[in-house]
Each structure stands twice: as C-alpha cells, then as structure tokens.
Amino acid sequence: MGTAVAAPMPPTPGTGTSPAALAAAGEQDLAAIAAGGQRPASGNAPSAGPKFTKSGSVWRVITPDVVLQNTVTDADGDTANLTFQVYTTNADGTPKAQVDLDGTGQYGVLVSSYVASGTLAKVPVPYGKLKPGVLYTFRTSAFDGSLYETDWSPWADFRIDPYVKFPAAQASSAIDPTTQEVAEVTRTAPGPALPTLDANGAVKREATQKRTCGAADAKGRKICMELSPPTAESQARAKQRAEAQRKSEEAKARKAGKTPGEAAATAAAAPAVELVDWCYDKPVGKDYMTRGEACLKNVGSANLVFLDPDEATIGFAKFDFEQRIKAYPNKGSSGSDFAEFDQQIVIVPVSIDPVLEGVTMKWNTGVTCTSCTTSKTRWADNQNNSAGENAYWDANDWSQYSGRWGTVQTTWSGTGKEIIDLGWSVRATVDASLTASATADFGSSGIQEVRELAPRCDDIVKGSAPGCVLPYFKLNWTVDTNLYPAAGGYYWYMQQVMPDHAGSKRWDSLMHYLGPDTPVKNSAGGTWTSDNSRTRVCDNTWSVHASDASVGSVDCDEFAMASTHESGGYPKSVNLVTSGSKCAQLFTDKMGDGSANYGLLADTRAATKGPNGSERCGRAAIPSVQNQRAFSGFPAPSWRMLDGDGFFVTLPGFEHCTSTASTCTWRKVG
Secondary structure (H helix, E strand, O other): OOOOOOOOOOOEOOOEOOHHHHHHHHHHHHHHHHOOOOOOEEOOOOEEEOOOEEEOOEEEEOOOOOEEEEEEEOOOOOOEEEEEEEEEEOOOOOEEEEOOOOOOOOOOOEEOOOEOOOEEEEEEOOOOOOOOOOEEEEEEEEEOOOOEOOOOOOOEEEEEOOOEEEOOOOOOOOOOOOOOOOEEEOOOOOOOOOOEEOOOOOEEEOOOOOOEEOOOOOOOOEEEEEEEOOOHHHHHHHHHHHHHHHHHHHHHHHHOOOOHHHHHHHHHOOOOOOOOHHHOOOOOOOEEEOOOEEEEEEEEEEEEEEEOOOOOEEEEEEEEEEEEEEEOOOOOOOOOOOEEEEEEEEEEEEEEOHHHOEEEEEEEEEEEOOOEEEOOOEEEOOOOOEOOOOEEEEOOEOOOOOOEEEEEEEEEOOOOEEEOEEEEEEEEEEOOOOOOEEEEEEEEOOOOOOOOOOOEEEOOOOOOOOEEEOOOOOEEEEOOOOOOHHHHHHHHHHHHHOOOOOOOOOOOOOEEEOOOOOOOEOOOOOEOOHHHHHHHHOOOOOOOOOOOHHHOOEEEEEEOOOOEOOOOOOOOOOOOOOOHHHOEEEEEEEOOOOOOOEEEEEOOOOOOOOOOOOOOOEEEEEEHHHHHHOOOOOOOOOOOOOOOOEEEEEOOOOOOOOOOOOOEEOOOOO
16 A cells, blocks of 8 residues: 555654644654664554454454554664554555544554564554454554654555354244254165175175075975165166056046146155155165154165075075164154154065965064064055065066065153164065075164164153154254354354364264253252353353444353253363363454444454464354344254254354355355
8 A cells, every 4th residue: 555644743652642742752853863863663564463364465353352563673772662543445445534543533543562672562452443344554653762753664454354244133034943854874784695885885894695595395495585785777676666656646646536736746645655754755775864764775685596406496586675764752643652663664576486386575573672562564565455464475466566565563661761773684485385484684773883773762851752763863953044143153153163163064073962861960969951061161251342232232152052062061071161261252243344244253352362263162242132042942852852962053144154264254045
C-alpha cells in the first residue's frame, strides 16, 4: 500500500496531544539532533495477530482482541516505542478512514511501551474497536524519548477472520437428526467354506474347507456340499428373480382392480415374507446392517453333489442363499411380550438333477444365550404361504422362483444386558438316499473381538421396555445446523483440531456414549453422569467474553459432549483435563462486514495466542438456545444405547469444509 494519508506527528507518552505539547516535543527533537542524536526507525514488517500468520498478503487474526506489533531500532541504543495507526480500506485496498483506537477522537492512535532496540513493540487493541470480517491496514512510527521517526513504516493489511462463519439460526429446517444410512458390513466369520474378506472386500483369508461330505449310506453313496461366494452369475439370477417377482405382483394388483400407479407401488414393495423390508432391493454380493436389522447377501451359493462309491457324480443340485436378522427395540414391537430378535434364511434353487428325486434343506441355528427361547423354523414360499416343516423341492417340479424362506424367532427374558452369539449351518438330504446327508457351515455372528452380527438384549435402558439391537452398527447424530449453526460450527472446528477428532466420520473416529450402566463412580459414590463431566470442563475458570449484543445470552458449551467418554471431564477419557482452562477457548461474535453473519473466534484472554491445535477439549460461548437444543433430542433410549456404544456426529452445514486454515462458511441444507 502507498503512504498517501497524511498524519500528525505521533504523540509521545507523557507529553499529551495538545498543540503546545507537540511544539515542545518538536523543540526537544531539534535539540536532540543538534546534540548528535539519531532518529529511531520502525521495522519493515509490521504484523497483526494472534496467531500472526498470513493468508496471502493479509494477516489473519483469529480474535477481535487484536495485537499489533513491529520491530523498532534506535541507532543510539536507546529504548524506543511505536505509535500504531489503523485505517479501514477502500475497495482497491488503499487506506480509507482512520480508526479511533484510543477513543480520544483527536489522533486515535495507540502507543506501545518502550522496548529495547531491535525488539518487538506491540499494542493490544481494546475489544470493540475492530470488527470481524473487515479489511484493515496499519502502520507505525518510532520515538526514542528524544527523536521522532520522520516517516511511517510500510502498511500491513489484516482481517479478523473467524474459524467458521454462519448466520442467525434459521426459522425452520428439513434436517432429521436421527436419520440413519444402511451400512455395509464385512463378516469376520463367514464359515470355513467361504473366504474371509477385509473391510475393502479383498480376500484376507482363503476358504479353509472347499467341500464337506457326509457319511456314506448303505450303498456307499454320499452327499457333499461346496459353498462359494456370490458370482456375477448369481448376482444376475437374483436381479432376474426380483424383476420377475415385481412383474408378478404388479399383474396381480392390476387384476385386483388397482390403477397402474397403485399396481406399480404394490410391486415395488418387499414381499410379505421378507423379514427386513429394505433388504429386498439390495444387490447380491454385499452384507448390510442398521441398528436393528441385518441383510446378508454375500452368503453365496451351494453345489450339492451326490457321489457313488467310486466318487463319480450321480447327480447334482445348486442353490443360492441369503440371510436376515431383525432385532426389535422393545418388547411388544415384535408382537410377543419379550425382548426378541428373529432370523431368516432364503434358499432358492438354481438347478436340481432329476436323479436326486427331491432335495430337503434343514436350517440349523445355533444361539448362545442363557436366557433365550428359540422357536422351530417356520418355512414359507415367496408369497408367504406355509411351506411345511423343511425347505423341500421335488426334482421334477421346481423353478428358480420357488424360493423357500425359513424364519426363527428367539425371545429373551433375562436381566441386565447380554451379548448373544449366533451360528448357522444347512443340512441337505436327497430322496434318492435314505441316510446320506451333508452339512455346510455358514459361519457365525463374528469373531469374539468384533461380533458384528451379534444381537444384544437388555432391560437397562431407562424409559424403555426390554429390547434388542445390533450394537455393532455405528449410529449417527446429525446436528441440525440450520437451527443451530453456531453449535454446529463449533463442533466442526473441534473435530478438525482435536487429536482424536471425536465423532468425526472423516477420520472414522467414534464418540462413545456415557450410559446409565457405566461402572465409573463420582465422589459421592453415585454413578458418574454428564453433569459430573460438565462441571469439570465448564468450571469456575470460565467467564463470558464480551460480544455484540445481537449474540444474546450465551452458555459454556463443552466439546466433546459431557454425555460421552471423550469428554474432557470423564475420568477415563483419553481427553481428560484437570480443568476447562486446558481446553481450547472460543466464543461467538457478530461479523462487522455489513452481513448478518456471526463467527466463532478465539478467546485469547488467558491463552494469548489462541488455541494451539493440540487441546483435547473445547469450551465456547455459544448462544444459550443453540447450546441447550443442539443435542436435546438425542434419542439414546429409542436407540437402546448403553455405556460405550459408539456414534458419529455429522454437521451437514459444514461438512464441505476441509481445513481450519481459512474461514469455513456455513451452507444451508435442504
């Protein structure tokens, strides 16, 4: 920037700013030069902060409590000070109007203390003098007690830039904080005849048992079964069957007098026999789950081979398999008076050799549970008509649409909580032999460390009857950033900078719920609660930072939330602090750029350089309503959350932002 703006001779401490004082200072100046003195000089690199970092050519300041600084030198080795002068800018960046920093209305400058030659002189600008979002420029002039600098330093531009920027809360919103997406899941124990995959779907361990054979019958014949993962062919078969089912349902609906639109809607719905409605349309080859349901479409196919005593093939058959699990969140929702989960297998014939005469499949479900009662398998056809005690196909009367659906009901009547392990196998027999059979192992609900498909039943959740869930599923709470943008922006910032990125999907870092069943005790011997954690973070070291009146009433909002294991106040937290003063300190303020926006800024009253990015918690002055409501609808009871259950926190108005190095601006969702 140029130096076109004229300015008076900088005042000096102790001399005042009257004309008489300035005249006296001028005489003193001439006398000092006559005595051989040399003028002090400002440095050529004035800077503004904190954190004293630049964005391009502009110093990015993270707080309205601005600190301006520059070096000052004196050839005589004397101490010296600097006078600081700030201007707003024109559209082209040139100085526009001087800002009255000291409130006198005469010179409007701030003067630093005397410092040693060659060191930094700095001044703090009182809160309220400078506004967030406005581009300012400043310069300095030196004085050593005797001599004034005859020129000004170069101009330096700065702007108070918040970490995040957002409007006032919107009046309404279409965001549903509780919406969950179906998640893909990789099985850790698919059985010895199927390969184990890693999270990316690559083969982690090859199948250890390609074929399983039963004992020979009286004629020396035996049956063997070979399981294989889904293939392109089996995926195509499943798609073809689903399309045929839709056409059949649509034709029946039209025949019943429904309009074409009504018939199409009927056909699009899952068949009545389907245990997990959303599973029907999912592509074969992957497994999926929600908090209460699992859809296993990566089970694969089975080749059934009937062998003579010389192990020559007499006949063969092939079937496609799928499985379902459904856990009911509370008793009564299943129709029974117990906590309950159901299981279902789908078996579809692909081919059956007539020499086998007929094939029977029996589904064996293993349940490891001390308080469970499991029913017999109920078999039905695609239209949910009863199909007998076993899955049976006549070798001369079958089709690829004659699927069999076997459903097993398990009720739980225990106390406390219980993780339940499951296992599955299928036993096959053929009518051509009286005794020959073969069994294929379909694996289990997961290895001990993971148990991804294992139900959990409990009677602990407050305000809810006993029920069951699939706790491996990671829930997601979506903060309504339309209604609570200040809270959402603050949470987003903390997720980026905290070492554990608590709750962030981007870093796959879960928060863990502080449940009513936590074993941790407070000082009174009672169960540790969120209030205990909150008291440690929002302790007496917190006070309200000054802000624009439009911000309104504010509260101390802690992150991670007091209701989680990641809270800085939770005794076993990886983020545990002795006091909230150890957390990142932030506050909400109004932007001064003419917009209706607000920003999240650093509170530098104690941490003079602002957050350093290594803090394990945060506390911020957030508008009271937003602080109190952003998590107020968290449905822990209906989700049957117990202590340690993991969940993510997503922030849709800010998820497009990737870095705290520049201001993240909120975007309305919906």
